[in-house]
Amino acid sequence: MTSQMNIDALVERRERLLGPGNPLFYDEPVHLVRGEGVWLYGADGKQYLDCYNNVPCVGHCHPRVVEALCKQAATLNTHTRYLHENILDYAELLLAKFDDSLDRIAFACTGSEANDLAMRIARTNSGGEGFICTNSTYHGNTAAVAQLSSIFEPIGGYGKNVRMVPWPDSYRAPDGLSGETLADFYIKEVRAAIASFQADGIKLAGIVLCPIFANEGLPNVPAGYMSKAIELVRAAGGYYIADEVQSGFGRTGEWWGHAASGVVPDILTLGKPMGAGHPISGVVANGALLDHYRQQEMYFNTFGGNPVSCAVGQAVVEVIDSEGLVANAKDVGSYVLEKFTELKVKHEMIGDVRGSGLFFGIDLVKVRDSKEPAPEAAGYVVNKMRDSGILMSKIGEHDNVLKLRPPLCFSKENADLLVSTLDEHLAAA
Amino acid sequence: MTSQMNIDALVERRERLLGPGNPLFYDEPVHLVRGEGVWLYGADGKQYLDCYNNVPCVGHCHPRVVEALCKQAATLNTHTRYLHENILDYAELLLAKFDDSLDRIAFACTGSEANDLAMRIARTNSGGEGFICTNSTYHGNTAAVAQLSSIFEPIGGYGKNVRMVPWPDSYRAPDGLSGETLADFYIKEVRAAIASFQADGIKLAGIVLCPIFANEGLPNVPAGYMSKAIELVRAAGGYYIADEVQSGFGRTGEWWGHAASGVVPDILTLGKPMGAGHPISGVVANGALLDHYRQQEMYFNTFGGNPVSCAVGQAVVEVIDSEGLVANAKDVGSYVLEKFTELKVKHEMIGDVRGSGLFFGIDLVKVRDSKEPAPEAAGYVVNKMRDSGILMSKIGEHDNVLKLRPPLCFSKENADLLVSTLDEHLAAA
Numbered sequence: 001m002t003s004q005m006n007i008d009a010l011v012e013r014r015e016r017l018l019g020p021g022n023p024l025f026y027d028e029p030v031h032l033v034r035g036e037g038v039w040l041y042g043a044d045g046k047q048y049l050d051c052y053n054n055v056p057c058v059g060h061c062h063p064r065v066v067e068a069l070c071k072q073a074a075t076l077n078t079h080t081r082y083l084h085e086n087i088l089d090y091a092e093l094l095l096a097k098f099d100d101s102l103d104r105i106a107f108a109c110t111g112s113e114a115n116d117l118a119m120r121i122a123r124t125n126s127g128g129e130g131f132i133c134t135n136s137t138y139h140g141n142t143a144a145v146a147q148l149s150s151i152f153e154p155i156g157g158y159g160k161n162v163r164m165v166p167w168p169d170s171y172r173a174p175d176g177l178s179g180e181t182l183a184d185f186y187i188k189e190v191r192a193a194i195a196s197f198q199a200d201g202i203k204l205a206g207i208v209l210c211p212i213f214a215n216e217g218l219p220n221v222p223a224g225y226m227s228k229a230i231e232l233v234r235a236a237g238g239y240y241i242a243d244e245v246q247s248g249f250g251r252t253g254e255w256w257g258h259a260a261s262g263v264v265p266d267i268l269t270l271g272k273p274m275g276a277g278h279p280i281s282g283v284v285a286n287g288a289l290l291d292h293y294r295q296q297e298m299y300f301n302t303f304g305g306n307p308v309s310c311a312v313g314q315a316v317v318e319v320i321d322s323e324g325l326v327a328n329a330k331d332v333g334s335y336v337l338e339k340f341t342e343l344k345v346k347h348e349m350i351g352d353v354r355g356s357g358l359f360f361g362i363d364l365v366k367v368r369d370s371k372e373p374a375p376e377a378a379g380y381v382v383n384k385m386r387d388s389g390i391l392m393s394k395i396g397e398h399d400n401v402l403k404l405r406p407p408l409c410f411s412k413e414n415a416d417l418l419v420s421t422l423d424e425h426l427a428a429a
Numbered sequence: 430m431t432s433q434m435n436i437d438a439l440v441e442r443r444e445r446l447l448g449p450g451n452p453l454f455y456d457e458p459v460h461l462v463r464g465e466g467v468w469l470y471g472a473d474g475k476q477y478l479d480c481y482n483n484v485p486c487v488g489h490c491h492p493r494v495v496e497a498l499c500k501q502a503a504t505l506n507t508h509t510r511y512l513h514e515n516i517l518d519y520a521e522l523l524l525a526k527f528d529d530s531l532d533r534i535a536f537a538c539t540g541s542e543a544n545d546l547a548m549r550i551a552r553t554n555s556g557g558e559g560f561i562c563t564n565s566t567y568h569g570n571t572a573a574v575a576q577l578s579s580i581f582e583p584i585g586g587y588g589k590n591v592r593m594v595p596w597p598d599s600y601r602a603p604d605g606l607s608g609e610t611l612a613d614f615y616i617k618e619v620r621a622a623i624a625s626f627q628a629d630g631i632k633l634a635g636i637v638l639c640p641i642f643a644n645e646g647l648p649n650v651p652a653g654y655m656s657k658a659i660e661l662v663r664a665a666g667g668y669y670i671a672d673e674v675q676s677g678f679g680r681t682g683e684w685w686g687h688a689a690s691g692v693v694p695d696i697l698t699l700g701k702p703m704g705a706g707h708p709i710s711g712v713v714a715n716g717a718l719l720d721h722y723r724q725q726e727m728y729f730n731t732f733g734g735n736p737v738s739c740a741v742g743q744a745v746v747e748v749i750d751s752e753g754l755v756a757n758a759k760d761v762g763s764y765v766l767e768k769f770t771e772l773k774v775k776h777e778m779i780g781d782v783r784g785s786g787l788f789f790g791i792d793l794v795k796v797r798d799s800k801e802p803a804p805e806a807a808g809y810v811v812n813k814m815r816d817s818g819i820l821m822s823k824i825g826e827h828d829n830v831l832k833l834r835p836p837l838c839f840s841k842e843n844a845d846l847l848v849s850t851l852d853e854h855l856a857a858a
Contacts, residue, residue: 007512010512010514010517011512013517013521014512014516014517017517017520017521017524017533017534018509018516018520018533018534018535018734019533019535019716019719019720019723020720020723021720021723021724021727022509022723022729023510023727023729024510024511024512025510025511029511029512030511030512031511031512031513032505032507032511032512032513033504033505033513034504034505035504035505035506035507040505040507053507055507055508055731056506056507060505060506061502061503061504061505061506063503066499066502066503069498069499069502070495070498070499070502070503073490073495073498073499073706073707074490074492074495074499075462075463075464075490076461076462076463076464076469076489076490077464077485077489077490077705077706077707078461078464078469078482078484078485078706079484080447080451081452081453081454082453082454082458082459082460082461083436083439083440083443083453083458083459083460083461084460084461084462085439087443087447088439088442088443088446091446091447092442092446095446104446104447104448105446105447106447106448108539109538109539109542109708109732110537110538110539110542110730110731110732110733111731112542112730113538113539113541113542113570113571116571116572117570119572120572120584123584123585124584129585141542141546141728141729141730142542142545142571142572142573143545143548143549143571143572143573144571144572144573146726152726152727153726154726155549155552155553155722155725155726156552156558271731272731276506277502277506277507277732277735277737278502278506278732278737279538279708279709279732279738280708287448290448291448291449291450293584294448294449294450294451295450296584297575297581297582297583297584298450298452298581299570300451300452300570301539301541301570302484302539302540302700302701303538303539303706303707303708304539305447306706308706308707309708
């Protein structure tokens with residue numbers, strides 16, 4: 001049993017050992033001790049429906065993934081300077097999920113490492129150093145990648161090699177623009193960023209985008225935006241780095257987030273769900289790009305691509321396939337989106353409902369007409385949902401977008417519980 | 430059975446999926462399928478004595494570590510935004526191994542991530558951005574850390590915020606200097622680096638050193654060098670970041686590599702052996718330093734400090750303690766060093782034998798008087814040892830230093846096999 005006293009003691013101990021400034025979710029932090037499928041269990045026995053965690057994409061503690069982990073960990077764990085078949089079997093299985101142009105992979109341990117490496121692959125191949133990102137995003141925690149993280153200012157401030165463009169917001173669109181006109185409005189900003197680099201004599205290396213703009217709040221990307229933006233970047237000699245750390249592995253109801261726009265990235269990074277919690281990440285690119293980089297810099301990652309990580313990664317892909325989780329994400333995702341759209345009719349405070357597959361954003365507003373963001377209401381709902389045994393969070397430029405991103409094995413029955421509980425707390429918010 | 434044909438097929442497949450430029454050990458790569466204690470087994474059934482791998486510090490596939498991994502992976506794996514006791518139990522156990530001034534820890538996944546973070550902690554606290562490292566080292570693979578890697582030139586070249594100083598070589602010492610005079614010679618270089626920053630108006634952030642100079646070739650550090658160098662750095666407002674990724678966790682016959690000099694680091698990074706192969710790393714520092722950093726930048730690492738990683742990390746520390754592996758490293762290490770010193774009497778080509786605990790460098794030379802490095806002989810011996818079933822490698826500025834770094838459970842019996850086999854191949858080299 002975790003009493004409030006125990007929670008306080010844990011928080012105190014945590015501050016002493018790890019320091020303050022380590023973020024914890026919820027006004028009353030959750031103390032978890034067990035997970036299974038879409039369910040998490042508190043130390044006090046309380047059961048939570050996990051509507052937040054994308055990392056355990058196949059469900060918490062999936063037996064087949066755990067078995068692959070344990071079997072390989074008990075047999076051999078070394079590094080890539082010896083030959084081992086796991087890394088080859090896994091690479092082959094994974095690369096088959098991509099467009100033929102994406103035919104090589106480099107393994108690392110975290111999404112941050114993958115993005116750090118991807119930026120250098122773009123640099124060596126373009127001969128440039130300028131990167132474009134959006135003005136409300138986060139791509140990871142290394143010093144180089146923090147330069148692209150507009151949500152938090154990096155240590156030492158932003159360097160001259162980064163230009164931020166407004167993310168393609170189609171809900172709070174400028175001047176009420178929509179469709180192609182709106183796409184063109186945002187495209188102008190990309191063109192201006194490229195021109196600004198040119199004016200400063202900085203050659204473009206590329207643009208780094210989450211293809212579903214997850215941190216920005218999951219906008220319905222105006223049609224034509226992606227293809228036009230990437231065309232401009234490529235014309236200026238830069239590469240399209242798709243950060244698929246959040247959008248990959250079936251999350252959107254397709255294997256990869258970039259499928260929606262149809263624009264195939266030049267370089268693509270993977271992380272979070274890749275090992276269902278085991279630290280593994282990767283950079284996928286055309287062989288010519290990756291090989292050219294490797295000719296310039298020795299990249300070796302001690303733990304990256306080790307036999308255990310690859311066994312786990314392979315099991316995750318096999319479970320996604322054998323349990324039909326990509327199709328489930330699409331099917332249950334559509335069902336949830338429909339239910340959320342019904343909630344929107346009922347609750348004035350829901351300004352917009354967005355999402356694809358099993359990744360949703362519910363944009364809460366003070367008044368529907370003005371679209372004024374309601375971050376306090378979002379905070380209220382998130383904490384009330386936690387109290388009712390449903391874990392979720394919030395995101396977005398205005399911190400007012402409810403963020404829902406359950407494991408891919410989420411069912412319609414799970415969805416009904418989520419929707420009815422949300423309905424209740426929205427009514428009281 | 431792995432035939433040469435199978436090895437060739439694996440290498441071809443590897444080049445197709447991962448690209449050329451991924452380093453493999455040995456002229457004839459080793460295809461491993463199983464590990465246990467100090468032993469590794471090839472696909473052809475061949476048995477290898479592992480005299481190289483420091484990552485599986487407690488021995489390959491240690492049952493207690495595997496058990497901790499499997500038990501926690503089957504129970505719960507989340508992240509640090511929920512409360513969990515593993516991270517606290519582990520942090521407490523680990524921090525107790527350090528000087529009282531080192532009382533806080535931040536978890537990450539790789540040594541590279543730890544060094545990347547450590548540099549930013551030094552930057553925020555010093556208000557500076559200048560870093561000193563040695564001229565023959567490697568600290569990791571992120572873009573920021575690659576700036577400190579003098580072995581490989583980073584993409585885009587070295588920035589203005591790095592100064593490299595000669596590593597304290599006491600074997601090929603300039604002008605035949607020794608002792609305190611030699612220390613003063615190298616100290617002059619540190620003083621010059623600091624002055625050079627001052628001349629360029631760059632404030633010092635710190636010095637990043639492996640306390641045993643592992644990549645440089647494990648020199649016998651001249652007495653007084655470390656304390657004087659660090660005193661200068663601190664007087665200039667910088668911090669001493671000890672990269673203990675290779676030297677930590679009992680490797681040197683002490684818990685930490687910095688114990689030998691007696692100089693307690695301000696910031697210390699951990700990696701490689703920390704999870705015995707599981708990707709976990711950490712930055713240890715005084716709470717004031719880490720907390721000040723956290724006030725300036727949000728650092729969150731999705732996989733860092735998760736319940737599984739912490740269970741594994743804790744098991745590693747417990748095994749090191751319960752099996753007396755630090756004392757074993759000291760004891761067997763002395764035994765091996767004595768045997769290597771006997772080999773030096775016998776073989777002209779051994780110019781110098783160095784090491785501490787279970788980490789050794791054997792400096793091969795063409796002629797003992799001239800000390801001219803013999804990298805070809807080192808390559809010959811390493812490959813012959815592999816053929817005889819003993820895995821080791823080479824390091825150093827001149828690529829001529831045999832590098833031996835077996836798991837900490839290495840026995841005197843293992844040592845005898847190593848020494849007699851080495852004796853044989855040195856005779857033929």
